[in-house]
Amino acid sequence: MPIVTVALGERAYSIHIGRGLLSDPASLPARLSGQNVAVVSNETVAPLYLQTVRASLRAVGAKPFEIVLPDGEAYKDWQTLNRIFDALLEHHCERGDTLIALGGGVIGDMGGFAAACYQRGMDFIQMPTTLLAQVDSSVGGKTAINHPLGKNMIGAFHQPSRVVIDIDTLSTLPRRELSAGMAEVVKYGLMRDADFLCWLEDHMPELMARDATSLIEAIGRACRHKAEIVAEDEREQGARALLNLGHTFGHAIETGMGYGVWLHGEAVAAGTLMAARLSMRMGWLSTADVARIERLFAAAALPVRAPDLGTERYLELMRHDKKVRRGRLRLVLLKTLGEAVVSEAASEAEIMEAIRDARGKAD
Numbered sequence: 440m441p442i443v444t445v446a447l448g449e450r451a452y453s454i455h456i457g458r459g460l461l462s463d464p465a466s467l468p469a470r471l472s473g474q475n476v477a478v479v480s481n482e483t484v485a486p487l488y489l490q491t492v493r494a495s496l497r498a499v500g501a502k503p504f505e506i507v508l509p510d511g512e513a514y515k516d517w518q519t520l521n522r523i524f525d526a527l528l529e530h531h532c533e534r535g536d537t538l539i540a541l542g543g544g545v546i547g548d549m550g551g552f553a554a555a556c557y558q559r560g561m562d563f564i565q566m567p568t569t570l571l572a573q574v575d576s577s578v579g580g581k582t583a584i585n586h587p588l589g590k591n592m593i594g595a596f597h598q599p600s601r602v603v604i605d606i607d608t609l610s611t612l613p614r615r616e617l618s619a620g621m622a623e624v625v626k627y628g629l630m631r632d633a634d635f636l637c638w639l640e641d642h643m644p645e646l647m648a649r650d651a652t653s654l655i656e657a658i659g660r661a662c663r664h665k666a667e668i669v670a671e672d673e674r675e676q677g678a679r680a681l682l683n684l685g686h687t688f689g690h691a692i693e694t695g696m697g698y699g700v701w702l703h704g705e706a707v708a709a710g711t712l713m714a715a716r717l718s719m720r721m722g723w724l725s726t727a728d729v730a731r732i733e734r735l736f737a738a739a740a741l742p743v744r745a746p747d748l749g750t751e752r753y754l755e756l757m758r759h760d761k762k763v764r765r766g767r768l769r770l771v772l773l774k775t776l777g778e779a780v781v782s783e784a785a786s787e788a789e790i791m792e793a794i795r796d797a798r799g800k801a802d
């Protein structure tokens with residue numbers, strides 16, 4: 440079983456990756472014995488996996504109770520967060536007790552934020568059940584809820600004390616969600632690991648068929664990258680910003696299409712291709728490089744054409760993105776396949792050309 444360490448000094452923690460981990464009490468820290476443990480999940484994931492987690496917690500002597508929330512990004516809000524606080528208080532939880540987030544990124548972000556705030560910070564464990572959460576959101580301690588005026592605008596950095604990734608949970612994940620998570624896996628190859636990119640090109644059919652050995656390898660490699668980046672730049676002062684490859688264009692697609700029409704990973708895939716086309720205009724990538732990215736996303740059943748929102752609308756949405764500094768669009772671009780950079784070099788005219796290149800049809 441691969442174990443990856445996030446080296447954050449006294450807040451260091453391990454990421455356990457393997458099969459059958461939810462039903463294995465050995466994947467839980469022994470200190471949970473005698474503790475109240477709140478398992479936060481949602482109405483989709485709880486019927487599938489909560490019983491298994493409860494049995495493992497009882498086996499280590501913990502006293503589990505459940506907080507089952509409605510499913511969906513629309514519930515990543517104050518009202519739903521308050522339901523977690525209500526339950527923690529009703530069960531007389533103390534700061535020394537533990538919260539477990541069992542679900543995708545929505546449950547992980549919201550459960551983590553509740554743990555960050557409750558009695559000024561309680562311990563929490565991530566048990567991610569979507570590919571996106573396993574390779575990205577469960578690692579690194581970004582927690583948040585949405586505000587009506589902006590996504591993830593209310594939050595805190597609060598690292599988990601452990602991440603338990605049971606890849607068997609991916610067997611029930613809808614195919615579209617699997618593809619969306621794959622966009623974030625490909626991101627690590629594009630931004631910092633050309634060998635991993637080649638490996639993904641060779642193994643995408645097995646990954647999409649949910650072959651366990653290939654999934655463990657891909658998730659392990661992705662988590663090692665995320666762990667290194669977070670250890671180097673926990674608060675996103677530098678290298679962590681590179682994780683936003685494809686995200687400024689992608690957020691414009693998500694917002695422009697209306698939330699939920701495109702999944703985040705789908706928008707990131709199309710957005711990454713827009714960033715790649717802009718990198719080509721800057722003279723950094725070749726046509727063949729862009730075609731390689733397109734083939735890899737297509738093999739993961741991800742969209743390779745951006746929707747036609749209109750060039751001006753794209754720019755307007757991108758200017759609203761929180762990565763804009765001093766009116767200049769700061770974008771993550773690719774110097775080569777395997778090396779991303781944060782750049783303000785592209786002019787608006789070049790960005791507009793890249794948007795036109797990437798869309799299904801011209802203005």
Ligand code: NAD
Binds near residue numbers: 511
């Ligand atoms: P999600 O949590 O909404 O999960 C997607 C869907 O899959 C949901 O309907 C969920 O109930 C269902 N599901 C989850 N696991 C399942 C399983 N094993 N079997 C069947 N169905 C399952 O979405 P997501 O893509 O996991 O996460 C998106 C969220 O993550 C967004 O809110 C985003 O802001 C956040 N995010 C956070 C970070 C971070 O660093 N904290 C990074 C990326 C994304």
Ligand code: GLY
Binds near residue numbers: 575578679
């Ligand atoms: N998903 C972006 C980050 O963790 O920084």
